[in-house]
Amino acid sequence: MSERGAAVRLPAPRDDVLGRCRNACLALLERNLGPRGILAATPGPQAQARSYTRVFGRDAAICVLAMAGSGVPALEQGAIASLDALAEGQAPNGQIPKFIDPEGQEADFWYLGCIDATLWWLIAADHVRRLNGLPGVQQRWAPAIARALQWLHAQEHQRFFLLQQNEASDWADIMPRSGFVLYTNALWYHVKQLYGLPQASETRYHVEHLFHPFRPDLPEYRRVRLLGHYARRGQRSPGLYLSFVNLSFAGDEGDVFGNVLAMLYGLAGDSMAQRIVKTLLAAGATDPYPARAVLQPLEPKHGLWRAYMGRHQQNHPHQYHNGGIWPFIGGFWVVALAQLGKHELARAELLKLAAANEAGGWRFSEWFHGKTLAPCGMAGQSWNAAAFLMALRVVEDGER
Numbered sequence: 001m002s003e004r005g006a007a008v009r010l011p012a013p014r015d016d017v018l019g020r021c022r023n024a025c026l027a028l029l030e031r032n033l034g035p036r037g038i039l040a041a042t043p044g045p046q047a048q049a050r051s052y053t054r055v056f057g058r059d060a061a062i063c064v065l066a067m068a069g070s071g072v073p074a075l076e077q078g079a080i081a082s083l084d085a086l087a088e089g090q091a092p093n094g095q096i097p098k099f100i101d102p103e104g105q106e107a108d109f110w111y112l113g114c115i116d117a118t119l120w121w122l123i124a125a126d127h128v129r130r131l132n133g134l135p136g137v138q139q140r141w142a143p144a145i146a147r148a149l150q151w152l153h154a155q156e157h158q159r160f161f162l163l164q165q166n167e168a169s170d171w172a173d174i175m176p177r178s179g180f181v182l183y184t185n186a187l188w189y190h191v192k193q194l195y196g197l198p199q200a201s202e203t204r205y206h207v208e209h210l211f212h213p214f215r216p217d218l219p220e221y222r223r224v225r226l227l228g229h230y231a232r233r234g235q236r237s238p239g240l241y242l243s244f245v246n247l248s249f250a251g252d253e254g255d256v257f258g259n260v261l262a263m264l265y266g267l268a269g270d271s272m273a274q275r276i277v278k279t280l281l282a283a284g285a286t287d288p289y290p291a292r293a294v295l296q297p298l299e300p301k302h303g304l305w306r307a308y309m310g311r312h313q314q315n316h317p318h319q320y321h322n323g324g325i326w327p328f329i330g331g332f333w334v335v336a337l338a339q340l341g342k343h344e345l346a347r348a349e350l351l352k353l354a355a356a357n358e359a360g361g362w363r364f365s366e367w368f369h370g371k372t373l374a375p376c377g378m379a380g381q382s383w384n385a386a387a388f389l390m391a392l393r394v395v396e397d398g399e400r
Contacts, residue, residue, distance in 0.1 A: 021354035022392055024362045025385035029067060030074050032382045034102050037082030038063045041366070042380025052378050054099040055085050057117025058171055059383050061124035062328065066386035066393075068124075069131040079128055080137070086121055087144040094151030096121040110173065112166035115155065118148050119187040126194045149195065152188065159221055161202040162210070163188045167306075171257070172293065172321040174314065176304045179246030182211050183258035190265040207267050211241035239279035241268075243294075251304065254295025256285050257329045264336040273340055280333075289356035290330030290349050292370055297323035318370030320377070325368040327356040331387020338394040346395050353391065357384055 032039045040059045041052035060082040067075035067082075089100040089107030097107035098114035125141050155163045162185050167178035177183075185207055192200040209219040213228035214237035231242060231250035240259050243251030259280070263273045280286065283295045297317035298305050309315040315322045330353040337346035357364050359375055364384045366377025 017351065017354050017358075018392060021357055021388055024357065024364075025066075025388050026070070026072060026075075028362075028364055028380060028385045029063065029078075029382060029389075030072070032380065033074060033078045035081070036085040036100070036102055038067065038078055038382050039102070040099075040382055041378045044380075047378055047380070050378065051099070054101055055082055056099040057086055057096050057114065058098075058120045060086065061117075061120035062383045063386040064124035065127050066389040068128040070389070076132060076134075079124075080132070080134070080140070083121065083125055083128060083141060086117075087141055090144055090147065091151075093154075094118070094147030094149075096148060110169060112169045114169060114173075115163065115165045115184055116170040116187060118152060119184065119191055122148055122152075122191050123187065123194065145195075149191075149197070152191070156188075160206045160210070160224065161199040162206055168308070172255075174306075174309055174311070175321045176298075176306050176309075177244035177251055177255075179244055180210055181244040181258070182207070182241050182255060183243070183261060185211075186258060186261035186265050186267055189267055190261075193266070204267055207241070207262070210245045211262075212237075212272070213242070213245075239275050240295075241272075241276075249304070252296070253298055253304075254279075254283070254285075256280060256291050256293060256295065257326075257332070260291070260329065260333050260336050264332060264339060273336075277337070277340070277342070286330065286333065286349055286352065288373065289325050289327060289352055289359075289368060291333045292323055292325050293321050293329065293367075294323050297370070320367060323370040324376065325356070325370055325373075327353055327365070327367075328381065328383040328387040330356065331384075331389075331391040334391035335394050338391075338398050343395070343398045346391075346398070350388075350391050350395050353388055357388060 032042055037055040038060050039053050040056045041047045043053045047053050064079040064082055067079040085100055086096050089097040096118040098110045098117050100107050125145060129138050157164055162180045165181055165184060167176045168174055170181060170184055189200060189203050192203060206224060209224055210227060213232040218225055227245055230248045231245050235252060238252055240254055241262055243253055243255035243258055259276050262268045263276055268276060285292045285295060299317055314320050317323055334346050334350045334353060337349060363375055363379045364381045365375035365379060366381045368375055
């Protein structure tokens with residue numbers, strides 16, 4: 001449905017590479033739809049064994065951003081079903097689960113909590129309520145939204161106005177980011193904007209001073225000054241925001257997704273956004289596919305290395321969250337470039353993103369090894385398809 005609820009005429013099939021990728025993405029999302037919403041990956045024995053046949057809070061919400069407004073009836077309905085299912089699994093305190101099983105019998109909230117599922121769900125709910133004209137959608141999740149916002153406010157520091165979290169409790173759930181995390185607070189700032197929440201300007205102010213403590217001006221609050229002192233001690237400005245800041249240590253591994261979201265959602269001013277783009281391109285973050293999770297993978301000898309990162313040999317350097325290439329991040333990167341007015345670069349990166357999804361015969365690989373470029377992880381990733389469709393939409397809009 002369009003924003004006014006009128007029917008949308010679907011574009012004709014296309015033969016160019018972007019058109020082929022678009023058609024493959026739409027087919028994948030429809031294939032991965034279950035009765036209770038969009039599954040993380042295409043069902044099969046391996047996906048079932050590794051729990052990818054679940055409706056994940058963050059995965060499904062990102063998919064909803066492409067499904068709602070697509071004009072494809074099955075995807076429009078699937079977007080609503082996904083948000084409904086996650087709302088039904090909402091905890092009494094308001095937290096949206098990490099995932100629910102397809103039958104709705106289990107809601108999982110991860111070991112140390114999963115803070116970003118609630119944030120992404122709120123972003124997706126707002127998206128659907130603006131773009132879907134079905135009767136009742138405007139108020140459909142009102143009680144769940146109120147509880148989710150209340151839960152997030154309970155995680156917010158009352159002088160920094162930033163969310164606080166445990167390590168390994170967001171999308172990069174075997175990485176040691178903790179305390180104040182850039183990725184999470186970029187989402188929180190966006191939620192504040194969407195829902196008109198208070199202290200949005202204070203949130204942005206403290207992001208600027210905590211995650212980029214190399215600014216010449218000092219923050220007013222003495223505890224922010226102290227954290228900034230620890231974070232920049234012995235370091236030079238990396239050209240990016242730090243990935244996280246805790247009491248006496250911080251993350252300088254170069255979190256690509258967190259920095260992309262900071263650009264996309266308006267945390268980074270124009271000057272900082274241009275620095276981020278320049279830094280990511282110079283580091284080869286999007287070569288040959290967009291985009292690597294981090295610029296400088298943590299080695300086992302690094303002070304931030306945790307034993308759990310080596311579990312199943314999964315998060316070693318240049319793998320998974322620790323430097324693997326994730327096409328879904330590439331979709332957000334393209335959107336951010338287009339938003340900055342870098343339309344030619346955005347289109348070039350979109351073509352690389354299409355090639356990543358096509359690799360292996362339209363395998364839609366979860367991630368690629370950062371060195372060998374071997375396709376890794378689960379095939380048939382729903383959010384790969386969704387992120388490409390989001391990126392294609394903004395690139396084509398910018399070229400009209």
